[in-house]
Amino acid sequence: MTILTTQNPINIIQITDTHLYADPAGTLLKMTTSKSLSHVIDLIRAEETGIDLLLATGDLAQDASDAAYNNFLVATSQFDAPLRWIPGNHDDSAVMDRVAEGTDLGEKTVKINNWLIVMLDSTIPGQSYGNLSTSELAFLQARLQHAEEDNSIDHCLIGLHHNPVPASAAWMKDVGLQNGAEFFAAVKTFSKLKCVLYGHIHHELDFKHQGIRCLCSPSTCIQFKPNVSNFTLDRVNPGYRYLRLLDDGHIESAIVRVSGDVFEADYSSSGY
Template sequence: MPSASSQSSSVMVVQLTDSHLFAETDGQLMGMKTLDSLNAVVKLVLEEQPHVDLVIASGDLSQDGSVESYQAFRDATERLVAPTRWLPGNHDELAPMAYAAQHSDFLEPVVDVGNWRITLLDSAVPGSVPGYLEDKQLQLLAQALSEAPDRHHLVCLHHHPVSIGCGWMEPIGLKNPDALFAVLDRFPQVRAVLWGHVHQAFDQTRESVRLMASPSTCIQFAPASADFKLDTQAPGYRWLRLHKDGQLETGVSRIAEDTFSVDLSGGGY
């Protein structure tokens, strides 16, 4: 598998998620210009992270599935000058995504970085908001884990595999989380699972495995909401410092609160 870094002590991974870009560069989601907010988040990463070993884009890069939206994402994130991996979300269209990823390794699902292996799973189901991991994806995961027993492992997907405490999001997460955890539970070298989709920060532990979700680079969903509700928190990203010994440090960073605003009257997106 390709290595994204030769650093031996620790590596820095940045997660960008749910950018929801459009073919039009001034496209808006719930009143927010999503390309502008992505560019602001990328600028923040550049200010805060002097060196990035890997960028993970964990789904819903696009809102409209257009080639232009993926090219815009590629252009915006190339400023980070780091190896990058994309995985699809429920708003993404795989064919245009793959076209925009030509001549790159953006869609390679397994990458070794430092003393870690990162596996990116496709939980998107065409025409469906909820996610599902097909047998092929579960087999990919089992193979990636079994072939690297001496590495620490981070597993990424788009849909949430556990409840995040938002009633309206309960039906639109991963539909077969038991199948995912049945694989993960077989491998003690799994350290963390990371996802997008929920547009909010989440950080819990399940049997010593860290479970994390992250804010969107555009609009945010209100935590602990029974019905669809937007939050006024600013766009942001998650950073993960992966240490050689398997320890993981992580945090969420957001742009200035008053930089962007959203239309809080919206009833869905």
Template sequence: MADWRAKRVVVTGDLIQDDSAEAYERFRDLMLPLKLRIHCVPGNHDVPALMRAVCGRPPFSYCAYEQVGDWLFVGIDSCVGSGAGGEVAREELDRLSDIVARSPARHVLLALHHPPVAVGSRWLDTVGLRNGDEVLERLRGLNRIRAVIFGHVHQVYDEDYHGIRILATPSTCRQFKPGSDEFAVDDKPPAYRRITLREDGKVDTELVWVRE
């Protein structure tokens, strides 16, 4: 992927930490020079009303969907209720089903903040997606979901679930230590993930660790 160039960006939540509009405006000002479409979903640290004010207008999108060629991208909200854990509301799952049903796209990439699977870290797995099994069942039933990307866990995850690639990317900020029972910060640098969506429904992906 030496000559790889991004065509769009997916941001999987927890954009800010201080509940301020200024933090979102900083995010906006950092991202606009990329001149790319920037798809966003909220995380447990986000403030939806403030985030929508920035991420609800082009070139950003907020829990939106867009089809490009054979691929449909959908972002969904997993931030139901308070606390660090998440849940995808039944209405949100139904919205996803409707979007997929109405799209002629052969392949779907889904983004949400919370992991629908356990990642093998005891403290993180208590603040994952409360209805992860229900979400996975729904995704499996839709048949065209090829990949799911999530944030929240600040570490690598890359597994197959019945033909669905389940991916987490280390944070663009601090990392969490994989496999830890309690909160622990890793010493790895920020990272992002390059994802190439192939015509056959597979994804090629590689991590890029950003060393300052």
């Protein structure tokens, strides 16, 4: 576990669902994902100073190639901040592990000041939906239990790819975290847990579930419209999330989107 001592509040930037390809010209529903990411990176550079930690919450590659992950690392290397990543359903965790060999990218816990960050792998190879395995849940509970007993940790944040609370769009009903109820049952007794952070459903959410703040963040490429029956792209631009973690447990957080004309994409598509 890495232990960092930084400013208060801690400044965390979340980037999610970049869907990159080996070929930088690769497109997802006609959006060039490397270009949309580069707009988001430029936005972060303009808006954020003193980044303490970058969290990348999955679907980093669309083609799960070594080159796509290396493209992601090149794009994010512009920031003088540690980066931690977890896989999403479009990723290949074995490839990510290979690319990350000799680095801390895949490290699952980071302690920053009096906060503990725990990153989880919610993927099932070949499936869009997610699940936290028995071993992943046991790991999480052990970390949270340790945090409860550690006087130097006051607050915890969990990061994962899949939405642990069902999404509002009917077409997304079966692609979330299958054992979300089991997940919340497993963590609800840990008083230091303040936040669950995720991606996957390509839109912005900020709500409380069973007393825990849930933050979902938009993709750096295509956006999925909430509260619809069938697959619908939303005409809003890509962005990122910032989280300012205060030492008293409060979290100031918002989405910042690229401004200007709405990015080109196949807005009539019925799926992806």
